[in-house]
Amino acid sequence: MIKKILIANRGEIASRIIRSCKKLGIQTVAIYSEADQKAPYVSMADESYLIGPPRVNESYLKTEKIITAAKEAKADAIHPGYGFLSESDQFAEKCRSEGFIFIGPTAEVMRKMGSKIEARKAMQEAGVPVVPGTEGAVATIEEAIEGAESIGYPIMLKASAGGGGIGMQVVQSDEELTKAFESNSKRALTFFGDGSMFMEKKVENARHIEIQLLADNHGNAIHLFERECSIQRRNQKVIEEAPSSFISDKTRNAMGEAAVNAARALGYTNAGTIEFLVDKDENFYFLEMNTRIQVEHPVTEEITGLDIVEAQIQIANGEQLGITQDEMHINGHAIEVRIYAEDPVTFFPSPGHITIFEAPEGEFIRNETAVTSDYDVTPFYDPMIGKLIVKGINREAAISLLKKALKDYKIEGIKTNIPMLLSILENEQFQNGNTTTAFVQEYYLPQVQTK
Amino acid sequence: MQEVKATMAGSVWKITVKPGEVVEEDQDIVILESMKMEIPIGAEDDGTVKEIKVAEGDFVNEGDVIAIIE
Structure with a gap:
């Protein structure tokens, strides 16, 4: 039984994991670098350990330091979060060989999915369609x-x-x-x-649609429907929603089934996501598999009522899933926006001192934040300082609530992408669900660059 | 003479030219790193690198002069 979890991560996801642990009555251990001494997640945890200087290769990527902290704290499990070491099969293996429960799949499946070429091969074998391409690297x-x-x-x-x-x-x-x-x-x-x-x-007019999976150690695997994450800048997601307003029920079922079949064929366990590109005719192609919790998991939680972090811990504990595919239903529509500390037009990072930080509050509004008022956003880590998630009875209602909530968001002292998010939400193409991965280039940038 | 300026706050990850080197327009002078993003800063015009005002690992603010090209 897991009684104490060390979270090998920082920021909003560390806070998010601590919340689920508290609900389950599990003790939590935070790790932090010198740059994160004042981070909110550190004081939320029952215990915390300083693991090194700000740079990630001296702190959050230092396996030995993390393992030492876990031993000192007498933790029995390690949750890797996303980013950092979360997809390192070597880290997973090390945690396990040192006697900890690693909250994630096997190192073997992580290694396989971590290689573009191997993952492609494994998916083809599992009968999942892949984008036509070269079988290996091209040197000349x-x-x-x-x-x-x-x-x-x-x-x-x-x-x-x-x-x-x-x-x-x-x-x-x-x-x-x-x-x-x-x-x-x-x-x-x-x-x-x-x-x-x-x-x-190149799949033209493609949408990025992904399937959330849960699989236990007893052979049970289900999918929690899809998330559409087509709105991206610099090939990174900015707005994510569930369900997708584009795909039909038939495609939804086919994608879910393909993902579950792939999970079974791989012997996948714990939470994972299979990302697909979907073309205008609803053909879908495997893009990659993420063998960890994802940034945008809250939209799935909002429409299914499940707590994915809790499910991860229960699976790692060896428990059965306890829910079947037939029991899963989509309820309403959820949208998440990522709040980035960056210039809303050039997308260049904008680290600095936040004087005022006030997230909007209200019914059907959820915040996952990493910062507070009077707080320094350092240049050492990802620019994401928070996520705002809203839920509505349908997409229209969700968009309308999201606009209101974003207008109430107050961040002073640094530049953020909130003006960009508002501009996208006001865009007719977005409102009509015309969301392809080229949206920012095709609709957003021309609009702001002519101003 | 042109001043090559930082377009964002961050640290100098790599310097890709040396003083005295002849550079072309758009050629990378340094690569800055901030918040997991690497941004190459290029020359605005052809010229010769007169001075590099930063060292690898230095922290620069948006607008700081990184190099001077003649």
Whole structure:
């Protein structure tokens, strides 16, 4: 039985996990860097341990320091949250070999899903459709052109070792491919020390729709429907909703079934998410699997009434799921917006001192925050300082409440993306559900750049 | 003469040129890092790097001068 959990994370997700632990009567242990001494989550936990200087590779990514803290605190389980070490199979393995329960799937399945190429292969074997692309990394321009011939343009060029959108570019012809390959490969080499590239068919007018999964250690697996997360900037999500207003019930069921089948085929356990690209004809293609809790999990909680963090802990405890697919129903519509400390037009980070921070409150309004008034947002971590989640009887009601709540949000001292969020919510295309991954480029940026 | 300025607050992750080096318009001069984002700062015009005012690891504020190009 889990009695004490160390949370190997920071910010809003650490607070979120502590809340579920309190509900279950489980003791909590926080870890923090020198930059996070005053963070709200640290004082929420029953115990806290300073694990190092601000930089992540000296603190939140330091496995030994985290394990030492867990031993000292006599924790029996470790929750990795999202980001940092949450998808490191080595970290999961280390936690377990040191005698802790790691709240997540097996290291083996994490390793498999962590490799773009292996994950693709595993999904194909499980009968999940994948985007047509190169089977492995492409090292030279000649190989790239050869690959392009069989895939067909437009093509999405990606750095194999990439992340955060660096080294990614859409190309329409051999000529563009040659140019883009050279510059992106060079940039990838500078950034990641690996210049090899990867090519995929560019799915046009694509939506990003993902399926939330829960699977226990007894062979039970269910899905908690989908989240649509098409509104992105710099290839990072900004607005997420559940359910998707675009897909039909038939597609919803087919995607859910494909995801559950994949989870079974992989021997997946705990909470996980399979991300898909969905084209205008509702064809869906596997994008990647996240073997952890996701930032946008609250929208699923709002429409299903489940507590996903609680489910993660119960599964890690060896308990049965206790719910079946037939018992799952969608109730209402939920939308989450991520509040980023950044310029609303250039999206460049805006660290600094927050003088006033007042989140809106009210019925059907939920806040997950990482900061307070009179608080320093440091440049060391992700710019997300909070999430605002609302629920309505339908999408229209949710949008209307979200607009009201965002207008009541008060953050002074730093720049935030709230003006961007409001502008998107006012956009007719968004209101009509015309939400593709190109939304920000097609509708938002032209609007603000002409002003 | 042109001043290459930081477009955001963050730390200097990499300096990609040396004083005396001839650079072209848009060529990366330094790469800044802030909040998990790496932003290359490029030259606005062709020229020669006269001075680099920062070192790798330094913290800069938005608008700080990073390098001077002639």
